[in-house]
Amino acid sequence: MARIDLVxxxxxxxxxxxxxxxxxxxxxxxxxxQGGAYALLGPSxxxxxxxxxxxxxIVTPSRGKILFDGADITxxxxxxxxxxxxxxxxxxxxxxxxxxxLAFPLKNRGVPKAEVDARVKxxxxxxxxxxxLGRKATRLTADAKQKISLxxxxxxxxxxxxxxxxxxxxxxxxxxxxxxxxxxxxxxELDLTMIYVTHDQTEALTFADTVVVMHDGxxxxxxxxxxxxxxxxxxxxxxxxxxxxxxxxxxxxxxREARIDGHVIGLHRNYGVLPAGAxxxxxxxxxFVNVAAPASGLLSAVIERIDDLGRVRFARVRIGDAKxxxxxxxGFSVPDNSVGLVFDPAHVHVYADSRLxxxxx
Amino acid sequence: xxxxxxxKAWFLVLPVFxxxxxxxxxxxxxxxxxxxxxxxxxxxxFWNGVGWFKELLDPSTDLGxxxxxxxxxxxxxxxxxxxxxxxxxxxxxxxxxxxGWTVAACLVILALPLLIPWNVVGTIWQIFGRPDIGLLGYxxxxxxxxxxxxxNEFDAWATVIVMxxxxxxxxxxxxxxxxxxxxxxxxxxxxxxxxASRWAVFKAIQLPKMxxxxxxxxxxxxxxSFMIYTEPFVVTGGGPGNSTTFxxxxxxxxxxxxxxxxxxxxLSLVYNLIILIVCWIFYTVMTNAGTxxxxxxxxx
Numbered sequence: 001m002a003r004i005d006l007v008x009x010x011x012x013x014x015x016x017x018x019x020x021x022x023x024x025x026x027x028x029x030x031x032x033x034q035g036g037a038y039a040l041l042g043p044s045x046x047x048x049x050x051x052x053x054x055x056x057x058i059v060t061p062s063r064g065k066i067l068f069d070g071a072d073i074t075x076x077x078x079x080x081x082x083x084x085x086x087x088x089x090x091x092x093x094x095x096x097x098x099x100x101x102l103a104f105p106l107k108n109r110g111v112p113k114a115e116v117d118a119r120v121k122x123x124x125x126x127x128x129x130x131x132x133l134g135r136k137a138t139r140l141t142a143d144a145k146q147k148i149s150l151x152x153x154x155x156x157x158x159x160x161x162x163x164x165x166x167x168x169x170x171x172x173x174x175x176x177x178x179x180x181x182x183x184x185x186x187x188x189e190l191d192l193t194m195i196y197v198t199h200d201q202t203e204a205l206t207f208a209d210t211v212v213v214m215h216d217g218x219x220x221x222x223x224x225x226x227x228x229x230x231x232x233x234x235x236x237x238x239x240x241x242x243x244x245x246x247x248x249x250x251x252x253x254x255x256r257e258a259r260i261d262g263h264v265i266g267l268h269r270n271y272g273v274l275p276a277g278a279x280x281x282x283x284x285x286x287x288f289v290n291v292a293a294p295a296s297g298l299l300s301a302v303i304e305r306i307d308d309l310g311r312v313r314f315a316r317v318r319i320g321d322a323k324x325x326x327x328x329x330x331g332f333s334v335p336d337n338s339v340g341l342v343f344d345p346a347h348v349h350v351y352a353d354s355r356l357x358x359x360x361x
Numbered sequence: 362x363x364x365x366x367x368x369k370a371w372f373l374v375l376p377v378f379x380x381x382x383x384x385x386x387x388x389x390x391x392x393x394x395x396x397x398x399x400x401x402x403x404x405x406x407f408w409n410g411v412g413w414f415k416e417l418l419d420p421s422t423d424l425g426x427x428x429x430x431x432x433x434x435x436x437x438x439x440x441x442x443x444x445x446x447x448x449x450x451x452x453x454x455x456x457x458x459x460x461g462w463t464v465a466a467c468l469v470i471l472a473l474p475l476l477i478p479w480n481v482v483g484t485i486w487q488i489f490g491r492p493d494i495g496l497l498g499y500x501x502x503x504x505x506x507x508x509x510x511x512x513n514e515f516d517a518w519a520t521v522i523v524m525x526x527x528x529x530x531x532x533x534x535x536x537x538x539x540x541x542x543x544x545x546x547x548x549x550x551x552x553x554x555x556x557a558s559r560w561a562v563f564k565a566i567q568l569p570k571m572x573x574x575x576x577x578x579x580x581x582x583x584x585x586s587f588m589i590y591t592e593p594f595v596v597t598g599g600g601p602g603n604s605t606t607f608x609x610x611x612x613x614x615x616x617x618x619x620x621x622x623x624x625x626x627x628l629s630l631v632y633n634l635i636i637l638i639v640c641w642i643f644y645t646v647m648t649n650a651g652t653x654x655x656x657x658x659x660x661x
Contacts, residue, residue, distance in 0.1 A: 091551040094569040105555040
């Protein structure tokens with residue numbers, strides 16, 4: 001069990017000499033506390049698997065250091081790092097039974113047999129694998145195999161962190177929920193640091209207490225699910241998280257006012273000094289914009305379609321050329337294609353060159 | 362549902378039936394027919410019933426003695442070359458590079474012996490091993506080793522075995538290499554994380570994943586070595602004495618040398634039957650011992 005520090009960590013598959021822009025992982029410095037549940041979230045190719053492989057030691061970083069509890073483990077091999085990793089596809093030793101699979105990492109480390117048996121029994125109990133201990137592992141279903149992969153990591157009492165690389169990819173949807181709750185329960189019970197890589201925001205937000213959003217090799221924001229939702233620090237976080245994603249539209253911002261299409265929207269904070277020459281946008285989640293009957297004080301928009309998600313309806317509208325999504329209040333019936341938009345000023349954020357600008361209250 | 366009855370469909374099967382009849386059924390039945398008869402030439406045949414089969418299995422008769430002795434030699438030969446080629450092929454496959462231009466180079470070099478016609482392989486080794494002009498034979502004799510495959514039984518066997526290993530280990534190696542390449546990287550990474558030694562990785566991952574291709578390799582090598590004819594015929598001609606006379610060589614001697622069609626037919630049928638049985642045993646044992654098909658059984 002360990003706190004993990006990444007110090008100026010970066011990696012390029014082309015070697016250290018490559019241009020920084022081509023790095024698969026651009027320099028990142030952050031600390032993951034002991035016992036935390038972290039999710040690395042981002043689209044394919046954003047560098048999240050690279051980061052995971054750097055921590056597990058499968059890939060050696062081009063730059064920077066990784067510290068476990070303050071000790072530099074960057075040069076250590078995977079074997080010596082006390083990491084457990086669960087891969088996208090279940091890795092099972094075909095010829096072994098479930099029991100032998102679970103005992104394998106301990107046997108390799110020369111742990112006495114009595115201790116191995118006790119540990120395997122305990123972990124099998126935790127993972128609900130006890131009835132299958134004597135079975136050949138190849139005969140089990142994908143979710144049971146993933147549990148075995150996980151179990152092989154957990155049997156080691158000295159494990160520093162458990163890494164998951166999109167572990168639910170091959171699991172049936174109805175079992176995904178079960179397995180994910182199992183992971184959460186294990187996390188609470190064992191007080192382990194867990195790092196979970198996924199491109200599925202639901203998985204990330206339900207599993208982790210801290211979600212690290214990555215984009216184009218960079219960590220763009222790290223925070224609780226609520227923080228990512230309420231206050232995205234980067235426009236990418238805004239539209240990647242949430243369904244539908246955040247509305248981002250170019251606007252002219254001065255003081256406590258933003259202008260879209262010549263229309264003024266009030267802001268909650270004062271944006272006195274904005275970086276000169278930057279591309280200014282405002283971002284607001286569809287949940288905080290309501291459609292209403294057109295009125296003179298409201299920004300007018302044209303409805304393209306309405307998505308009924310059951311609990312809530314979202315209108316897809318157009319403001320000039322910009323696409324926009326807004327909530328349709330319950331009971332509101334759309335008179336014709338033309339509507340007005342009502343903003344909640346507290347949830348309208350201002351972005352300069354995609355980065356959040358903190359206003360003055 | 363009612364099936365449409367259309368007897369004309371039989372005509373579509375007719376071409377296949379004719380081809381199979383001429384290429385397989387008629388020759389096979391002719392052999393069965395011969396195996397029950399004796400001939401003294403001039404197309405005169407005499408009914409002999411199962412006489413030849415009885416003789417074949419009785420070592421005290423000439424036919425039975427020759428058959429059983431050559432069968433014993435053949436099984437020993439197959440056992441030896443399998444015992445050498447399979448482990449050697451695995452070792453070669455394991456030590457081959459996994460990426461880069463060297464992969465292509467290795468594959469081409471390995472494939473070379475496989476491309477050489479069998480009688481040419483025989484000729485190469487026949488000359489290579491000659492004590493007077495062959496590089497191998499001359500070198501060995503110069504080193505003080507009395508090597509002569511024409512007069513010494515052990516030398517003859519050694520030559521035939523080394524020749525087969527040289528010719529066919531590549532096949533086993535290539536099959537194993539294909540098996541190894543199909544193992545996803547995650548297995549190796551997981552094994553690394555689990556702290557597995559090189560030997561444990563081989564035993565727990567590589568060998569089980571090669572199981573299928575090894576089955577094919579063993580079957581192919583067994584069948585090929587069990588019907589081996591050309592190479593030993595060219596190198597040793599079955600000698601010295603009868604020491605390298607394998608079943609096929611004996612069969613050709615009886616059928617074409619002595620023109621004993623009845624004896625030869627009976628022998629070839631038994632020969633065929635042995636191959637079928639051994640292959641069936643291999644297949645059954647190896648498929649059951651190795652991969653077990655996953656059952657649909659949910660773990661809740």
